[in-house]
Amino acid sequence: MRTPLYEQHVDLGAKVIPFAGWEMPVQYEGIREEHSAVRRHVGMFDVSHMGEVEVEGPGALAFLQRVLSNDVAKIAVGGAQYSCLCQEDGGVLDDLFVYRLGGDRYLIVTNAANHEGDLAWLGGRSREFDVIVRDVADRYAMLAVQGPHARQVLGSALGIGLPPRFHVSHVRIGRRPALVCGTGYTGEDGVELLIDPEVAAPIWAELLDAGVVPCGLGARDTLRLEVCYPLHGNELTPSRNPIEAGLGWCCKEETSFIGAEAIARARSEGTAERLVAFKIEGQGIPREGNSVLRGGEEVGAVTSGTFSPSLEVGAGMAYVKSELAEVGTEIEIDVRGKRRPARIASRPLYAKRS
Amino acid sequence: MADATYPDDLRYHEEHDWARIEGDQATFGITWYAQDSLGEVVFFDPPEVGATIQKDSSYAEVESVKAVSDVIAPMSGEIVEVNDALADTPEQINQDPYGGGWLVKVRLTAPAESGQLLGVEEYRKLLDG
Numbered sequence: 001m002r003t004p005l006y007e008q009h010v011d012l013g014a015k016v017i018p019f020a021g022w023e024m025p026v027q028y029e030g031i032r033e034e035h036s037a038v039r040r041h042v043g044m045f046d047v048s049h050m051g052e053v054e055v056e057g058p059g060a061l062a063f064l065q066r067v068l069s070n071d072v073a074k075i076a077v078g079g080a081q082y083s084c085l086c087q088e089d090g091g092v093l094d095d096l097f098v099y100r101l102g103g104d105r106y107l108i109v110t111n112a113a114n115h116e117g118d119l120a121w122l123g124g125r126s127r128e129f130d131v132i133v134r135d136v137a138d139r140y141a142m143l144a145v146q147g148p149h150a151r152q153v154l155g156s157a158l159g160i161g162l163p164p165r166f167h168v169s170h171v172r173i174g175r176r177p178a179l180v181c182g183t184g185y186t187g188e189d190g191v192e193l194l195i196d197p198e199v200a201a202p203i204w205a206e207l208l209d210a211g212v213v214p215c216g217l218g219a220r221d222t223l224r225l226e227v228c229y230p231l232h233g234n235e236l237t238p239s240r241n242p243i244e245a246g247l248g249w250c251c252k253e254e255t256s257f258i259g260a261e262a263i264a265r266a267r268s269e270g271t272a273e274r275l276v277a278f279k280i281e282g283q284g285i286p287r288e289g290n291s292v293l294r295g296g297e298e299v300g301a302v303t304s305g306t307f308s309p310s311l312e313v314g315a316g317m318a319y320v321k322s323e324l325a326e327v328g329t330e331i332e333i334d335v336r337g338k339r340r341p342a343r344i345a346s347r348p349l350y351a352k353r354s
Numbered sequence: 355m356a357d358a359t360y361p362d363d364l365r366y367h368e369e370h371d372w373a374r375i376e377g378d379q380a381t382f383g384i385t386w387y388a389q390d391s392l393g394e395v396v397f398f399d400p401p402e403v404g405a406t407i408q409k410d411s412s413y414a415e416v417e418s419v420k421a422v423s424d425v426i427a428p429m430s431g432e433i434v435e436v437n438d439a440l441a442d443t444p445e446q447i448n449q450d451p452y453g454g455g456w457l458v459k460v461r462l463t464a465p466a467e468s469g470q471l472l473g474v475e476e477y478r479k480l481l482d483g
Binding site: 222284306314 | 415422
């Protein structure tokens with residue numbers, strides 16, 4: 001599948017790769033430049049591959065409270081909240097943002113690879129609730145505009161302001177209704193725009209003219225990794241619960257969501273492994289699947305690894321035995337047969353300069 | 355990055371490596387195509403001086419932010435020098451793949467292997483194919 005901006009990516013000379021069934025730009029000029037544009041100035045990402053699901057009806061709140069791990073009742077109209085979608089055993093089917101668009105109308109943004117599965121799961125569990133679950137992925141293109149100058153550029157180029165963090169506002173861009181969401185996946189200030197696919201190209205062109213740097217999935221990954229945001233499929237999977245992933249903060253077991261009992265047990269009893277962030281000390285770049293060693297013994301595995309453009313060192317996240325999950329613990333990463341010394345680091349790996 | 359270039363005084367290996375042969379010694383590196391496919395190189399993991407390398411086998415690794423790639427020896431030999439400057443400036447491999455971005459110098463143990471390598475026209479054909 002192609003997003004409404006596919007031609008724009010090709011025209012800009014992007015390297016296009018297959019991703020979750022989509023042909024997506026992985027980089028334009030280069031991951032490091034794009035990464036630093038977002039950290040220092042402002043960049044934009046076509047994330048139209050992400051899915052959207054609308055949940056509407058008098059039973060919307062009760063339904064979402066049942067399927068999502070966070071306390072959905074806390075979201076005011078115009079608010080946004082991060083949540084996990086869990087199985088009965090607490091395994092994470094997806095992690096997502098929920099936006100409350102109206103009294104009993106919510107929008108969920110899903111990961112592209114999980115969209116169909118999420119829809120089936122939500123549809124199956126919606127029957128006992130007075131609610132309609134709609135696949136609205138075709139109605140939206142999605143642009144993430146991120147960086148310290150995002151606010152200023154969006155104001156002058158599109159004449160819209162940024163909603164506060166974790167809020168969503170209804171605006172008109174190019175005479176079409178749009179949603180501006182104060183969310184992102186980079187650790188920087190910025191928004192995610194949910195827009196009519198028809199106006200995606202002119203908005204993209206407008207932002208390009210305003211100096212916003214087009215950024216691909218490569219920089220999206222290094223940016224999120226530096227601030228330790230989990231990626232479903234890497235840090236989060238149906239065989240991992242939110243507690244071991246360090247997402248206990250977005251699980252409110254008192255709301256009796258699907259998976260709450262298993263998660264409460266994991267919380268009180270502890271888990272065998274914990275997700276940690278680490279930095280290589282010296283040379284070497286960790287990659288997904290590398291073994292984590294301690295005293296020569298295998299004690300875990302890397303879920304995401306890269307060269308961190310901001311820290312200029314190899315860094316990543318890994319699941320390790322819980323007793324080793326302490327910040328400062330010395331470990332080794334087996335990078336294709338070479339043992340690279342590393343140390344468990346506090347999260348986030350990169351802290352924004354204020 | 356500059357446009358694609360393939361100097362005609364080099365011999366090429368189909369795994370996108372080049373060799374500059376001078377008598378029984380040669381300098382090896384990766385081609386413009388290889389560095390472009392890889393993206394910005396952030397790390398070169400060199401072999402040790404004195405190591406023996408085999409034609410068609412991996413002797414080093416180059417890594418970009420996103421990917422790691424084996425570097426294949428275009429010819430057999432013994433490493434006599436590695437480009438130490440790449441430790442601090444691995445981006446030379448992108449900026450100047452046939453100059454400052456050279457990887458190793460090798461004393462060739464089977465100079466006749468050069469006959470199995472590609473000339474520039476053959477290599478270009480391979481890329482176009």
